[in-house]
Amino acid sequence: xxxxxxxxxxxTRDALVRAALELFTTRGYEGTTVDDIAExxxxxxxxxxxxxxxxxxxxxxxxxxxxxxxxxxxxxxxPHEAPMEALRQAVLEGWDTxxxxxxxxxxxxxxxxxxxxxxxxxxxxxxHLRRSTEIEDTLARILAEREGLDVDADPRPRVLVAVFxxxxxxxxxxxxxxxxxxxxxxxxxxxxxxxxxxxxxxGAWRTP
Amino acid sequence: xxxxxxxxxxxTRDALVRAALELFTTRGYEGTTVDDIAExxxxxxxxxxxxxxxxxxxxxxxxxxxxxxxxxxxxxxxPHEAPMEALRQAVLEGWDTxxxxxxxxxxxxxxxxxxxxxxxxxxxxxxHLRRSTEIEDTLARILAEREGLDVDADPRPRVLVAVFxxxxxxxxxxxxxxxxxxxxxxxxxxxxxxxxxxxxxxGAWRTP
DNA sequence: GAGGCTAGTGACAGCCACTGACAATTGACA
DNA sequence: TGTCAATTGTCAGTGGCTGTCACTAGCCTC
Numbered sequence: 001x002x003x004x005x006x007x008x009x010x011x012t013r014d015a016l017v018r019a020a021l022e023l024f025t026t027r028g029y030e031g032t033t034v035d036d037i038a039e040x041x042x043x044x045x046x047x048x049x050x051x052x053x054x055x056x057x058x059x060x061x062x063x064x065x066x067x068x069x070x071x072x073x074x075x076x077x078x079p080h081e082a083p084m085e086a087l088r089q090a091v092l093e094g095w096d097t098x099x100x101x102x103x104x105x106x107x108x109x110x111x112x113x114x115x116x117x118x119x120x121x122x123x124x125x126x127x128h129l130r131r132s133t134e135i136e137d138t139l140a141r142i143l144a145e146r147e148g149l150d151v152d153a154d155p156r157p158r159v160l161v162a163v164f165x166x167x168x169x170x171x172x173x174x175x176x177x178x179x180x181x182x183x184x185x186x187x188x189x190x191x192x193x194x195x196x197x198x199x200x201x202x203g204a205w206r207t208p
Numbered sequence: 209x210x211x212x213x214x215x216x217x218x219x220t221r222d223a224l225v226r227a228a229l230e231l232f233t234t235r236g237y238e239g240t241t242v243d244d245i246a247e248x249x250x251x252x253x254x255x256x257x258x259x260x261x262x263x264x265x266x267x268x269x270x271x272x273x274x275x276x277x278x279x280x281x282x283x284x285x286x287p288h289e290a291p292m293e294a295l296r297q298a299v300l301e302g303w304d305t306x307x308x309x310x311x312x313x314x315x316x317x318x319x320x321x322x323x324x325x326x327x328x329x330x331x332x333x334x335x336h337l338r339r340s341t342e343i344e345d346t347l348a349r350i351l352a353e354r355e356g357l358d359v360d361a362d363p364r365p366r367v368l369v370a371v372f373x374x375x376x377x378x379x380x381x382x383x384x385x386x387x388x389x390x391x392x393x394x395x396x397x398x399x400x401x402x403x404x405x406x407x408x409x410x411g412a413w414r415t416p
Numbered sequence: 417g418a419g420g421c422t423a424g425t426g427a428c429a430g431c432c433a434c435t436g437a438c439a440a441t442t443g444a445c446a
Numbered sequence: 447t448g449t450c451a452a453t454t455g456t457c458a459g460t461g462g463c464t465g466t467c468a469c470t471a472g473c474c475t476c
Contacts, residue, residue, distance in 0.1 A: 005423070005472055012424095033461065044426050049463065082411030125341075126334035133337065133377065147413050158378055159401055160408045166374025169341065170366055193367055198409060200368045203290030205355045213443055213452070220453095241432065252455050257434065 013051050014105050015041045020058040021106055025113040029059060029121045056127045059118065062102060062111050063128070067135060069101045070094040074142055083143050083157070087164050088194055095187045112182070119176040129169070136165045167193050221259050222313050223249045228266040229314055233321040237267060237329045264335045267326065270310055270319050271336070275343060277309045278302040282350055291351050291365070295372050296402055303395045320390070327384040337377070344373045375401050 019040040023032040034055055038048045052058045073093045077086035102111045118124045140158045144151035151157055171189045175181055178189075227248040231240040242263055246256045260266045281301045285294035310319045326332045348366045352359035359365055379397045383389055386397075 003473075008472090009424080034463085035461085045462095046427080046464090047425060050424075053463095055462070083413065084409060084411055122338060123334075126331075126338040129337035129341065130330060130334035133333075133381065136378075149413070155382075155401065155404060156408050156413060158382070159375065159404045162374040162378035162401075163371050163405060163408070164374075166370035166372075166377075167367065169374075170344075170370035173341065174363075174366070193363065193370075196363060196367045197371060200364050200371070201292060201406060201409075203292055205291065205357070205364060211444070216443090217453080242434085243432085253433095254435090254456080255454060258453080261434095263433070 012041070012043065012047075016043075016048060016051055017058060017061045018106055018110075020055075021062070021110050021114050024059055024117050025110065029055075029117055029124055056124060059114070059124055060127060060131065062105055062114065063118070064131075065101055065105070066094065066098060067131070069097070071135070071138060071142070074139065079146060083147065083160055084164065084194075086143075086146070087139070087161075088190075091168065091190055092187060095183055095190065098183060108183075115172075116176055119172065132165060132169060136161045139164075163197065167197060220249070220251065220255075224251075224256060224259055225266060225269045226314055226318075228263075229270070229318050229322045232267055232325050233318065237263075237325055237332055264332060267322070267332055268335060268339065270313055270322065271326070272339075273309055273313070274302065274306060275339070277305070279343070279346060279350070282347065287354060291355065291368055292372065292402075294351075294354070295347070295369075296398075299376065299398055300395060303391055303398065306391060316391075323380075324384055327380065340373060340377060344369045347372075371405065375405060 016037060020032075020037045023036055023040065027036075034048050035045050037058070038045045048058075052061070070090060073090040074086060077090055081089065098111075099108050102108050106114075118128050136158075140161045141151050143161065144154070144157040147157070149157060168190075171186065171193055174193075175186045175189055178185060224245060228240075228245045231244055231248065235244075242256055243253050245266065246253045256266075260269070278298060281298040282294060285298055289297065306319075307316050310316050314322075326336050344366075348369045349359050351369065352362070352365040355365070357365060376398075379394065379401055382401075383394045383397055386393060
């Protein structure tokens with residue numbers, strides 16, 4: 001962020017994200033046109049598309065920042081932790097420090113509202129899920145390297161990450177279904193669901 | 209499929225699906241316009257949209273039939289089976305009998321080619337994944353009823369299905385990555401990944 | 417500090433997915 | 447056979463997205 005040019009560019013991009021999220025969370029995603037967003041920031045529609053590959057990308061831009069944050073947390077977990085525990089700690093750390101990451105662009109509250117728009121807008125949810133599978137691939141590679149395994153020869157990293165990813169998406173979905181829950185509720189759900197994975201596989205449900 | 213009207217309608221729909229899949233698998237999804245498909249069947253573009261809510265839906269139409277087939281198989285599993293085992297048997301049964309389901313509309317080989325187009329086309333993959341989460345919700349309800357549980361009070365059905373779903377999506381992804389594998393390879397991957405879920409969670413990877 | 421270079425932008429034209437409205441046609445059924 | 451309902455084609459329009467081209471503004475060199 002040195003030159004004036006780069007600063008201006010960053011400011012335009014942030015302004016577009018803010019305007020987009022503000023509009024999406026009030027008028028809805030489909031109810032907002034790209035022209036609306038561009039007009040709110042006073043740039044041309046063409047310029048919007050020079051910053052984002054599509055309307056979706058603008059909607060998911062802040063989310064993407066939190067993903068990078070989470071991946072960083074995973075990479076910095078101590079090597080002695082078991083793989084699943086490393087993932088668990090990294091997500092929890094992610095929720096706990098989400099505030100700082102998000103607030104550099106938009107208020108946390110706007111981010112949470114946008115989260116719900118994503119969950120409730122089919123095309124956004126779809127894009128979010130697709131991105132999640134890409135993240136799973138990255139995660140599998142990180143874990144494989146951690147454990148000194150070849151991710152293409154040993155299926156275990158991918159299987160573990162698949163299980164973890166499945167539970168994370170369940171967490172998001174249920175957090176959304178819960179209504180207007182906050183980050184603390186998200187954290188609690190994460191803990192709760194992850195600790196059920198083991199027991200649930202035994203299958204002796206009728207005799208608790 | 210009684211009246212002439214219903215038969216004609218079904219024939220038009222099947223023709224659209226066949227034409228769509230044929231074009232998608234040769235020219236690619238993005239490289240095919242709705243007009244192309246409509247023209248191939250000699251109907252207007254407007255008519256296409258009376259049969260499908262969008263280009264995506266036509267691309268996923270055959271897949272949707274296999275989903276219904278799978279859900280039926282789950283519902284008919286004997287009640288004494290443990291939940292995860294019921295899911296496991298139902299998927300395997302699904303792969304084994306896929307042929308009969310698919311061939312009523314398109315050749316199996318075309319379906320498999322289309323499967324690869326879905327996996328490699330971002331917007332289609334996204335739509336497919338979103339549909340998968342809806343299926344998971346249905347599955348959780350089926351399992352809950354099976355076990356006499358309240359799906360909203362007891363998280364276990366959803367957690368189990370989330371794990372299962374995660375592994376299934378991994379299966380699809382790896383099957384695609386394998387290149388030009390057939391249904392038997394898909395079946396083998398399913399078995400292999402599911403039996404690794406238990407061991408993988410213990411986390412003692414470095415001492416096999 | 418003048419002039420050239422390049423990134424960023426606006427304006428315009430055009431493609432394609434998708435929708436609403438209306439008129440024409442065709443099968444169903446009394 | 448005539449009426450009703452379902453199906454279809456045509457047309458017009460919206461919105462996401464892209465290519466092109468000329469213009470401006472920050473950057474860098476001499």
